[in-house]
Amino acid sequence: MSFTADSLLLFGATGDLAQRMLLPSLCALGADGLISPNLKIIGTARQDLDDAGYRNVARAALEKYLPAERRGSMAEFLNRLHYQPLDANDISGFTALADKVGPIGEGLAIFLSTAPGLFEPTIAGLSASGLAGDRVRIGLEKPLGTDLESSRHINDAVASAFPEDRTFRIDHYLGKETVQNLLALRFANILFEPLWNAAHIDHVQITVAETVGLESRVGYYDGSGALRDMVQNHMLQLLALVAMEPPANFDATAIRDEKVKVLRSLRYVAGEESVTGQYRAGAISGQPVPGYDDELGKDSDTETFVAIKAHVDNWRWKGVPFYLRTGKRLPERVTEIVVQFRPVPHSIFASKAAKTVPNKLVIGIQPEENITLQVMAKVPGLDRQGIRLRPVELNIAMSDVFAGPVKRIAYERLLLDLIEGDQTLFVRRDEVEAQWDWIDAIRAGWTEHGITPKTYNAGSWGPSAAIALAERDGVTWHE
Incomplete structure (x- = not known):
């Protein structure tokens, strides 16, 4: 059922996220x-606050995290905020929460956003209090479990009250x-697209x-580690978008169908094909x-x-390695995808000064959003x-090309889609379970x-x- 919600309920409303x-995204x-100016926003968390107290928390957050030029009428935004304390383990507290939310109305x-152990009692409380009806949809912030079994347990709990078409799993x-x-x-x-296959691509990083x-x-990360915290969700979603077949059209079902095919085609990783640090x-x-x-204050093997x-x-990527790398305390903050093309079949340029270098496409995601294509060019x-060649970069800095539009926080798009009911940028259950299956096998x-x-x-x-993991294949990490 398609509807635009006129109320938004935020769990973990006083937390860091x-x-x-x-709050900055919504403002x-x-x-x-x-x-809609009529959208009612209700926050809930364990902290004992009233509406005025929560508005003070929100004001401080907006002044700290949202540029002044994007706040608009902050007083108007703050006035639409409401708050209800809640202990998710106490099902009786959900009655007061439902009263605070008021009539569901349009939706x-x-x-x-909660700890994995609180998903089940939270869903039970929402169901018991009438906050899980046909005109209610739910967005789920990770972590959705710690392995395939716990993920299925959470998804089963959610599915008992919210069918898949009203469940929005978030990967920001x-x-x-x-x-x-x-x-x-x-x-x-x-x-x-005609070159996006094993015949023309050597590897992807x-x-x-x-x-x-x-x-x-501290508490979350030591029980998770880099594989479950970053690879299981963000990196596998990036890999799926790089490797997916062309969907029939741009809609949620078609795109997610193609992503899950990639995730199910991932070969289990051999012992010598992973490194931890x-x-x-x-x-x-x-x-x-x-x-x-x-x-951490103690020894750990995380x-x-x-x-x-x-x-x-699969057919498209047979023999093409995908090198994934993530870590904390590395030299720079960067998220990027590197598509390394194969060399030309035969170079007509014979001299050493005219040595050709294979083309390379670099897609920068953060901190700067840009696309760089390395091509060969003649030196003037x-x-x-004899002719001299040199690789040069065709650089498309998105901030320069699209200087007019506002650079938005990722959660702005996701919250808007949650309110309006567009699932295209959210993760389906079969995707999550395919990701966990692969991660569990590595562990x-x-x-x-x-x-x-x-x-x-x-x-x-x-x-x-x-x-060495890359260099034994003749590959150098892009740095």
Whole structure:
């Protein structure tokens, strides 16, 4: 059923995600007139606040995280905020929450951000209080479990009250402009799609590098690690978008059908095709930083770095490796996709000065959104000693090309789609379970072969074994 919700219920409304992303996104959408001025926003969390207290929390968050020019009439936005304290483990508290929400009216959208263990009692409370009817849809923020079994348990609990067409699983990477632009690049340009296959592409690299350490995520991260925190969701979604077949059209079902085919085609990773690491003390941007064990305050075998050589076993990608790399305390913050094309079959340029270098496409996602295509060009000159060639970059900086439109927070798009009911940029259950199946097999392989994290210094690009993982195939990581 298609409807635009006139009420939005935010769980975890006083938390870090709400303050940094959700409230600024909603305020900006309101300032731009993209959400109805009548949209009622209700926040809930354990913290004991009333409406006025929550509005003070929201005001402080907006002043800290949202540029002044995007706030519009902040007082008007704050006035639409309401708050109801809730202990999700106490089902009786959901009656007061339902009273605060009031009549469902045109529809209710729920944004649920909670610990994995609270999904089941929260869904039970929503059902018991009448907040899970036909005109209610729910957005689920990760983590959705810690493995396939726990993910299925959560999804079963959600499905008991919300069918798949009213369930919106959130991966905020899918709200980023450049991630969406990947589809436009592939499927709106005849230049690329005919070459987007094993005959013309040598390999693909996907890197998600962070300079930060644990920050405020100590409790969660040590029980998760880089594989489950970053690879299972963000990186596999990026891989699926790179590798998917052309969908029949641009709608939620067609796009997600093609993504899940890729995820189900992933070959299980052999023991020598993955590397794990954990950072030790070092320096980031010239400033000393502690090691993971120092930050944690104890020894741990949790990985803060992982590199994987993956394979998509289908017709299009047979023999093309996908190198995935992510880690904390790396030299720079960058998320990028590198598509390395094969060399020309035969070079007509004989001299050493005219050596050709294969084309390379670099899609930058953060911190800067850009697309760079490396091509060969002649060096200007009279060429009396023979023609000289050099690789040059055709650089499309999205901020320059689209200087007019506002650069939006990824959650603006996702919250708007949740309110309006567009599932295109959300993850379907079969995608999540295919991702967990692959991740669980990697972790089982680590346990079977006794693979533990190798140490690396903060400020480096991870353990030397990660370099060897690519270099034994003649590949160099793009840095």
